[in-house]
Amino acid sequence: MPTEQDVRPVTDPNVETGHITSPVLKGNPEDLRDLEAGLDKLQSDTQRKAGIDWSRVLLPVAALVVLILVWQFYVSLGVKRRDLVPGPLDVLGQMGVLWSEGKVQESVWTSLQRGVFGFLISVVIATPVGLLLAQTAPLRRAFGPLISGLQVLPSVAWVPAAIIWFGLSDATVYFVVFMGAIPSIINGLISGVDQIPPQYRSVGKVLGANRLQMALQIILPAALPGYIGGLKQGWAFSWRSLMAAEIIATGGTIGFGLGSLLDQGRLLSDMATVMSAILFILAVGILIELLVFGPIEKRLLQRRGLLAGGTR
Amino acid sequence: MPVVLEHLGKRFGDGAPVLDDVNATIAKGEFVALLGASGCGKSTLLNILAGLEQPTSGALEVPADGAAFMFQDSALFPWLTARANIELALQLADKNAGKRSSKAERSARATELLELVHLGGAGDKRPHELSGGMRQRVALARSLAQDRQLLLMDEPFAALDAITRDLLHDELERIWKETGRTIVFVTHNVREAVRLGQRVLLLSSRPGRVVAEWDVTEEHRTDAGRAGELTATITRRLREEIRRHAN
Numbered sequence: 432m433p434t435e436q437d438v439r440p441v442t443d444p445n446v447e448t449g450h451i452t453s454p455v456l457k458g459n460p461e462d463l464r465d466l467e468a469g470l471d472k473l474q475s476d477t478q479r480k481a482g483i484d485w486s487r488v489l490l491p492v493a494a495l496v497v498l499i500l501v502w503q504f505y506v507s508l509g510v511k512r513r514d515l516v517p518g519p520l521d522v523l524g525q526m527g528v529l530w531s532e533g534k535v536q537e538s539v540w541t542s543l544q545r546g547v548f549g550f551l552i553s554v555v556i557a558t559p560v561g562l563l564l565a566q567t568a569p570l571r572r573a574f575g576p577l578i579s580g581l582q583v584l585p586s587v588a589w590v591p592a593a594i595i596w597f598g599l600s601d602a603t604v605y606f607v608v609f610m611g612a613i614p615s616i617i618n619g620l621i622s623g624v625d626q627i628p629p630q631y632r633s634v635g636k637v638l639g640a641n642r643l644q645m646a647l648q649i650i651l652p653a654a655l656p657g658y659i660g661g662l663k664q665g666w667a668f669s670w671r672s673l674m675a676a677e678i679i680a681t682g683g684t685i686g687f688g689l690g691s692l693l694d695q696g697r698l699l700s701d702m703a704t705v706m707s708a709i710l711f712i713l714a715v716g717i718l719i720e721l722l723v724f725g726p727i728e729k730r731l732l733q734r735r736g737l738l739a740g741g742t743r
Numbered sequence: 744m745p746v747v748l749e750h751l752g753k754r755f756g757d758g759a760p761v762l763d764d765v766n767a768t769i770a771k772g773e774f775v776a777l778l779g780a781s782g783c784g785k786s787t788l789l790n791i792l793a794g795l796e797q798p799t800s801g802a803l804e805v806p807a808d809g810a811a812f813m814f815q816d817s818a819l820f821p822w823l824t825a826r827a828n829i830e831l832a833l834q835l836a837d838k839n840a841g842k843r844s845s846k847a848e849r850s851a852r853a854t855e856l857l858e859l860v861h862l863g864g865a866g867d868k869r870p871h872e873l874s875g876g877m878r879q880r881v882a883l884a885r886s887l888a889q890d891r892q893l894l895l896m897d898e899p900f901a902a903l904d905a906i907t908r909d910l911l912h913d914e915l916e917r918i919w920k921e922t923g924r925t926i927v928f929v930t931h932n933v934r935e936a937v938r939l940g941q942r943v944l945l946l947s948s949r950p951g952r953v954v955a956e957w958d959v960t961e962e963h964r965t966d967a968g969r970a971g972e973l974t975a976t977i978t979r980r981l982r983e984e985i986r987r988h989a990n
Binding site for chain 2 (some may be wrong): 467474735
């Protein structure tokens with residue numbers, strides 16, 4: 432859409448006459464602009480807007496229904512005693528009881544609060560450390576193997592040490608969460624940085640970015656897909672470590688979390704409570720993925736044009 | 744003279760020299776095409792000019808503020824829109840020059856630059872939504888955003904289709920005339936070199952060295968026959984250079 436003010440005067444009169452390789456294409460600037468606009472239209476994709484894809488909702492629900500039916504079918508065969516393998520309805524009933532006692536609300540809230548808080552602190556600690564390690568070769572060579580080792584080490588192994596150091600307090604729980612989440616976020620960030628095309632660094636250098644600008648404005652956003660992957664794994668490690676810590680360390684000033692509920696069910700040999708607790712732990716994991724990481728990841732990949740052809 | 748190369752040499756480790764005794768001077772506002780077969784060290788020379796690599800011998804004079812660079816693939820940042828890519832370059836350039844610029848100022852300048860490459864309407868698109876030619880134009884706008892006298896271009900149109908490339912030749916010529924930049928344009932395409940350059944430098948292969956030089960005069964620009972002759976002459980010389988490596 433050329434307007435009056437867009438027309439630029441050609442300063443050199445020879446521009447109009449001389450051409451070597453493209454005699455037909457060359458004309459006045461107006462023509463060039465139109466030509467380019469036409470080519471741009473032809474060459475860029477037309478955007479398609481999709482409506483709500485119901486298969487995303489219906490397929491998981493159907494899968495869930497099938498699993499519950501299989502469970503019910505197995506229970507109704509009567510292979511095991513009902514108090515050892517409760518049916519879906521027994522568990523649902525127990526959930527109702529736990530809810531009316533306020534135990535569900537309390538334990539979910541306590542655990543979620545700890546998990547999220549511990550995870551966020553881990554992110555704050557792990558991000559600068561990860562960037563530093565990824566950008567500084569000697570540091571990375573020195574500490575890289577240790578961080579990888581810490582990621583593999585089950586963080587439950589820290590529970591006895593934490594109890595000795597911090598007693599039965601919230602500090603114990605948080606310590607175990609940190610030891611689970613931090614190495615995994617650091618490693619995710621480092622592998623994200625490793626996968627950055629080297630050219631981005633060259634561009635950054637040519638544009639005159641200093642080390643800090645390079646790290647914050649080029650390296651970090653470029654590594655974002657790997658970093659989000661690391662965060663996701665970091666959250667998983669936080670949540671697992673938290674449950675392990677809550678199951679092992681009960682009493683003291685430690686509040687009543689989902690792990691404590693699970694352990695209580697075990698002590699009372701109350702299988703319905705145990706299964707309810709497991710399902711609550713599972714549900715929190717699924718909800719966090721669906722409501723937090725899923726949308727962030729999808730948006731991220733979509734904006735970079737990496738989603739086409741995937742199965743998401 | 745913004746660019747002077749004297750006996751410039753480069754070798755990687757103990758290997759054979761990539762560049763050896765390269766001599767050239769490039770005047771302000773000049774458009775120089777650097778021509779050579781693959782593996783002649785054209786890109787290495789350009790990287791040295793850009794300060795991305797250091798020469799191992801010889802002397803080099805480039806503008807103190809460095810050079811703008813345009814790569815073969817657009818190398819736009821995929822997490823930013825076309826406009827934001829340009830704004831990032833503006834922001835970094837201003838910071839380096841010790842200037843403080845507001846977001847609105849940068850946005851206005853980005854709009855101007857997008858207009859300059861005829862992409863006024865595509866500023867909010869992301870790189871993956873643009874065609875190859877559009878991406879290269881955004882990359883050109885980004886390198887102009889650096890506001891440096893010297894612009895280095897490393898085969899920027901090599902990956903484009905013929906129609907788009909022809910068009911971008913016109914576009915680049917227009918922008919060169921409007922902005923008065925000094926351009927060093929690396930290519931392995933003789934026609935492209937003659938089409939764009941005021942001067943064509945031929946680089947030999949292994950080691951790279953400036954072995955021949957032609958002026959592209961106004962006469963060549965207006966007379967297709969003369970241009971064809973020049974293209975043929977340069978092609979012959981280039982092939983001679985390549986044939987030397989047969990034995």
